[in-house]
Amino acid sequence: MTEPTTGRDRLRELLDAVLADEDGGEGTALAAMAERAYSSPFHFSRRLSRDTGESPVALRRRVLLERAAWQIRQGSSVTDAAFAAGYRSVEGFIRAFGRAFGHPPGATTSGSGTWLPAPNGIHFHPPIHLWIESPPQERPAMDVVSLQVHHDIADTGRLIEAASGLSEEAYRRVHAPGWTVLTWDGPEESIAAVLDHLVWAKEVWCASVDGTDFPERGGDGLEELAERHRVIGPHWVATVEGIGRRGAWGDRLVDALCDPPESFVLGSVVAHVLTYAAHRRQLVRHMLRAEGVEVDHGDPIEWLQDRYGGTS
Known part of the structure; x- marks a missing residue:
């Protein structure tokens, strides 16, 4: 290793x-x-x-x-x-x-x-x-799920920031013609499209868990996307922490936003978001490197070491 x-x-x-x-x-x-x-x-x-x-x-x-x-x-x-x-x-x-x-x-x-x-x-x-x-009082106050959720939000923010130096042409350039991560989400061929889906997935699932109306999809320009992420990031973290605090991982959500309505286990929803977010973040990295942007590995080990001063 x-x-x-x-x-x-x-x-x-x-x-x-x-x-x-x-x-x-x-x-x-x-x-x-x-x-x-x-x-x-x-x-x-x-x-x-x-x-x-x-x-x-x-x-x-x-x-x-x-x-x-x-x-x-x-x-x-x-x-x-x-x-x-x-x-x-x-x-x-x-x-x-x-x-x-x-x-x-x-x-x-x-x-x-x-x-x-x-x-x-x-x-x-x-x-x-x-x-x-580590002594209990010095251990990072997070379990593995919490670590992954926090890392996903932080890493997505870093990728949006890394893309901010691109021209509009490079930001929207098609790198993977016809590429789809999930069939119902449609193509994700550019940096703009993948970053937008990273943010949008959390907006939709937060609305489902909260029981609110289907959200309006904001723009995918970098400034607007950064603002959407700034808002939904803490909301998603609070949503997952609330599920954990209640011990509600096995509870079912009947999502009326789907047509027809579907039933989802909350734990599987969080696992779903984390799985495809991790894939999308690496996809963005490949595209950014193709545009000449240097990016790190997106490794949670490195992120935690940076966050806690190399003690992870």
């Missing part, structure tokens, strides 16, 4: 330096860790201790013990786990393991936990990764 490049993640670099494999005794020398992080031992230790609440040596020792517990649970011998964790003797490993977990490594079973108490939520995650468990 290729990681998104959105700037340096200094904490990750420090953790990489702490956990890099190295032969030696129990734990890794602080000087060696600092050298890998291109820092002095003093500054390295101070920075990591400040950011994690745990000294580099203590963090490394704990995470490697967690890895050893996982390896033993997977069938590794105690001896192999001991040396993989950097211990020179099996006896020293057994003593350290027992103090940390409250039982000897030989008593580790498939049901045994492998995480130890940590002041920073940093734990070993198999097979070779870390898991950084």
